[in-house]
Amino acid sequence: MERVIGGSDRSAVGGRVPACPGPQAPGQGAVARSVTVRLDRRSLRGWHIRLLDQLGQRPDRRVRIAWVTQGSGLPGNAEVLFRLEAAIHGLPRPGLATAAEPVALAPYEARPDETVQTGDDIILDVSGAPAAPAAAPVWRLDFDGVPGEAGLLAALFARRAPVAALRGPDGAPVAVGRLGAESHTVMLAAFEDYLARTITLIAAALDGAGSPTLPDGAEAPLQPGRTFDLDGFGAGRRAAGGLARQVARRLYALCFQGPQWRVGWRQVVGPDLIDLRRHPEGGWNDLPDDGRRFYADPFAIARDGAVTLFVEEFDYRRGKGVISAVGFEAGGPRGRPEPVLELETHLSYPFVFEADGQAWMIPESHASGTIDLYRATAFPRGWVHEAVLVDGVVASDATLLQHNGRWWLFATVRTGGGSYSDTLHLWHAPHFRGPWTPHRRNPVLIDVGSARAAGPVVARGGALIRPVQDCRGGYGAALGLARILRLDEEGYAQRVETRLGPGAAWPGSRLHMLSAAGGLEFIDGSRPARPRLLR
Missing domain, CATH: 3.40.50 (Rossmann fold)
Known part of the structure; x- marks a missing residue:
């Protein structure tokens, strides 16, 4: 059976429903x-x-x-x-x-x-x-x-x-x-x-x-x-x-007639993007690709005296994203990104951080219905599944923050349909492994212009600045910088102070992410339309 x-x-409630007439x-x-x-x-x-x-x-x-x-x-x-x-x-x-x-x-x-x-x-x-x-x-x-x-x-x-x-x-x-x-x-x-x-x-x-x-x-x-x-x-x-x-x-x-996602990078000399609140005068360098894939969602980490950039690598022929990594120096990447984590499901937004002397990653895989923690055994490779942090949730762009003795987990959650980008949920825990407790006021924010994360939260001048995606003009249309005004177990508040979009220094139609480490800064978005490469 x-x-x-x-x-x-x-x-039916409060009345009897008549039976269908006839035996048909x-x-x-x-x-x-x-x-x-x-x-x-x-x-x-x-x-x-x-x-x-x-x-x-x-x-x-x-x-x-x-x-x-x-x-x-x-x-x-x-x-x-x-x-x-x-x-x-x-x-x-x-x-x-x-x-x-x-x-x-x-x-x-x-x-x-x-x-x-x-x-x-x-x-x-x-x-x-x-x-x-x-x-x-x-x-x-x-x-x-x-x-x-x-x-x-x-x-x-x-x-x-x-x-x-x-x-x-x-x-x-x-x-x-x-x-x-x-x-x-x-x-x-x-x-x-x-x-x-x-x-x-x-x-x-x-x-x-x-x-x-x-x-x-x-x-x-x-x-x-x-x-x-x-x-x-x-x-x-x-x-x-x-x-x-x-x-x-x-x-x-x-792909070869329209806009394409790309990652931009620069060596920071002087103020960074958070202090500038505008694109730098020198513009951005593109992380090269071969035209058969795109790179997006850059996350940089400085470890053992070197900077490693993690990205979503999307190969058009394979039809899904994997997490790739490449070493960086002041003059640019050392080679091309190479896959370091691949699952049956699509992966993106590789939130990488260091804690307890080890490297950890929380990649986005909302199709799994979980928020998962991975640990590196041979950094930047050798990622093994360590724990399920949150189960039974369709979550996008999970981002961790340690603040006032507790760990906080930010993610936009899609429940019962609707957008993946407009509903911010929080969880808190005594340790990044958990156990994670949902915020009592979830969802703490419903705003397609500032709910979804766009990179790690940055401490600056005694304040916490949260990069956010402004999706009012479509997914990843612009980058916002939001100041966190309140973050505790009773409430959450933020105020968007700056909105950055594409421009002369970043030609294209979208500006999506921000990450920095070791004197290097990374963004992503789309490049202008390129001529057809394949006949």
Whole structure:
């Protein structure tokens, strides 16, 4: 029997809900009263959250979730494409195509021992996973005959309008629809249009209003040369494999015609950026890259008489970030950054610090739902997982500060959707290993202009200056310098004193981070558009 991992009982309050008239099965004029949605936690997106919320709007319907494995999602570099298009075209994020986290499904949690019972109206499988025995009728979603979302993206690359189909246990369509999009030149915008209408189709079908044929009488297409099988899994895998190559080609086209993230550095002679409150007269040097990757999120540390710079290294072909490091001297980097920490998930914001005679790192990996501590065994390499500092939280850019005998942890937290950059949470502990206690007034700040960290907190003239990201003009649009006015267990306050953006000394469209160590200062942001490098 299938294991249910989540559920939400939205039964009516203060009145009896009339039963559905007639004995019809859902999809034939009757409403599905109980829906179990199969999802793969590794390929969750915003549209899944929206779908669950919409299905649960009926007070007489019970909606639950069941986790499956081997789902047929998008290739890994698709998320990179979406993020890049959102940045270039100024599209709002997060959206229906944005990767989501399992913690966002908390409203649908059920008792641990709850299982799907015979008699449930419908099991709705939108995961693209192989078929599995079930105690109730299963409706499976495909696009142009491809399970999962790969068919949608394939249709975009082929410049055709995809047909979404819900198929019953025998493979016959329960509901079909030909999806439309306002734009086919921006993949993210079209993909989200498709997903929005997919939700409409599913909701209509579960309300008994689905049509098994298109208005012109055509049936939902299957993959060429295939007859329908209950699995369809191989087709999804093949489609995703071909898509990865198409996405990679489009990424190259975007990256070599548009702005690109970069790291800037300079040797500090005289006042630093915090004292200057403006760009230095001499400008910034670029940390070189080969055009096939970008560097971002610079964190410098002076240790054993040398400066080491840690960065997020994002290789476009691999579609995820790793943490890399390079030694620095007054004249610049000694070589190129080399990977020092790589996980299955995307890594960024390598907050590196020294304590108890050792080097430690808290990299961002919000997909894990944790804030994790790593220790270096062969600095700058040899990073091993030391502890989970905070669990069950989608946190960005965790930053430590030791102040008045306690350790403080800053991070922006995304709960129930919304931005990754507008909600500041604090934790405090007697030691950087913990145990960490949430601040009693969390969230202590909701402000997209100053909540998210942009580097280590700096002590200056008896004050604490906190670099912050000003995301009012989009992610990483500008750098703010905020003075911490209060930091204790009863409250928090800050005041942004300076806002620095790109300019003549830092050409481009974004200014994002600030870090310094050993007489060197580092920032990051974007460079102006560069000519196409690949044909």
